[in-house]
Amino acid sequence: MPETGEEKAKRVTSVLSISHDKDVDGLASAAIVWRYANSKGLDYNSLLTDYGAFEPAFGSAATRRDTLIIITDLGMDETVLDVVTAGLDRAVKQGCRVVWLDHHHWSKRSIDAIRNLGNNPVLKVNHDYCAAEITQKVLMPRDEISRELAEIAHDTDFNLREIQAASALTDAVSVIRFNAIDRKEDVTEALRPMVEHLAKEGVPGVYDRNAGRFKDALIQKRVEHYRKEKIKKMRKALSGHCDQEIHGRLVRVVEIPSGLTSTDMGTFAAKQENLRIEDAQIPVADLLLMLSPGGMLGIRRGSERVLCNSVAKLFNGGGHPYAAGGEYGLYEDFSAVCDDIFLTLSKDMSWLADS
Numbered sequence: 067m068p069e070t071g072e073e074k075a076k077r078v079t080s081v082l083s084i085s086h087d088k089d090v091d092g093l094a095s096a097a098i099v100w101r102y103a104n105s106k107g108l109d110y111n112s113l114l115t116d117y118g119a120f121e122p123a124f125g126s127a128a129t130r131r132d133t134l135i136i137i138t139d140l141g142m143d144e145t146v147l148d149v150v151t152a153g154l155d156r157a158v159k160q161g162c163r164v165v166w167l168d169h170h171h172w173s174k175r176s177i178d179a180i181r182n183l184g185n186n187p188v189l190k191v192n193h194d195y196c197a198a199e200i201t202q203k204v205l206m207p208r209d210e211i212s213r214e215l216a217e218i219a220h221d222t223d224f225n226l227r228e229i230q231a232a233s234a235l236t237d238a239v240s241v242i243r244f245n246a247i248d249r250k251e252d253v254t255e256a257l258r259p260m261v262e263h264l265a266k267e268g269v270p271g272v273y274d275r276n277a278g279r280f281k282d283a284l285i286q287k288r289v290e291h292y293r294k295e296k297i298k299k300m301r302k303a304l305s306g307h308c309d310q311e312i313h314g315r316l317v318r319v320v321e322i323p324s325g326l327t328s329t330d331m332g333t334f335a336a337k338q339e340n341l342r343i344e345d346a347q348i349p350v351a352d353l354l355l356m357l358s359p360g361g362m363l364g365i366r367r368g369s370e371r372v373l374c375n376s377v378a379k380l381f382n383g384g385g386h387p388y389a390a391g392g393e394y395g396l397y398e399d400f401s402a403v404c405d406d407i408f409l410t411l412s413k414d415m416s417w418l419a420d421s
């Protein structure tokens with residue numbers, strides 16, 4: 067659509083990047099946006115945020131003038147539609163332009179709300195790629211550092227774990243985030259040095275591939291410590307597992323402590339060699355539900371005989387067939403929760419895959 071004289075924004079002078087603070091995909095996307103801003107000679111500001119904190123993020127976007135606002139790795143569902151569109155609408159009236167690049171599931175109403183903003187908004191949503199890959203293809207198609215950042219993000223977002231640097235970065239992000247949250251510090255500020263290094267030099271800016279370690283010795287030490295603790299916590303969580311066979315599938319529920327992600331736990335629990343508990347060997351479960359202290363449910367699978375997204379729907383959540391999340395709610399008695407979950411699953415068959 068050609069820009070009309072009236073609608074045309076004054077030349078943008080800066081870029082505001084809003085990206086997901088939770089994982090490597092969000093950080094890599096922010097780093098690619100930085101490289102884009104830099105290549106165009108535009109000022110760059112970044113905000114990293116998470117679901118539940120859209121109000122301050124988009125409130126801040128609403129104060130911008132003549133800014134290209136690039137949002138990456140964040141989905142917009144209808145619960146935040148008003149907050150998001152109000153903020154962006156104001157920004158657009160002040161000469162801003164919106165580019166939104168994402169790979170989550172969007173409702174038609176959410177898509178229309180963004181497409182209806184003024185100043186020719188760009189919205190690209192594609193489930194086949196991670197957000198950093200979409201960001202790289204749209205903004206920096208010929209930039210080698212951006213391409214590598216996207217590759218690292220893909221490895222972690224699709225949980226392939228084939229690239230050592232990608233797994234290391236994932237752990238470093240967790241270490242930095244959990245540490246900031248524990249100390250009640252700002253997560254964006256805590257992650258900013260890492261995003262900057264990634265933006266300026268790509269992966270080699272933070273991680274030495276040949277040595278297999280972070281360039282920053284303190285981060286390396288903290289990641290090593292985090293990994294050791296993580297394995298202890300995962301073994302402990304598994305030892306308290308609650309199993310039941312439902313509709314011919316082995317369903318397992320575990321409690322996970324804070325500081326452990328369901329992606330890590332799910333990956334660990336899907337490997338037979340990790341399932342030796344005391345002196346007994348337990349099988350890999352078809353379906354694994356991980357209950358966190360706040361009552362959130364991480365849902366992963368150990369075989370293709372179950373659909374995690376259909377399980378999530380029974381617990382107010384959603385996701386992919388191979389990984390999903392839901393909510394159980396606050397609880398006190400873990401074994402009562404297990405009974406309740408098993409009962410819910412036994413009454414429903416939508417979560418059974420045909421294979």
Ligand SMILES: [Mn+2]
Pocket residue numbers: 091092139196197223
């Ligand atoms: Mn992502």
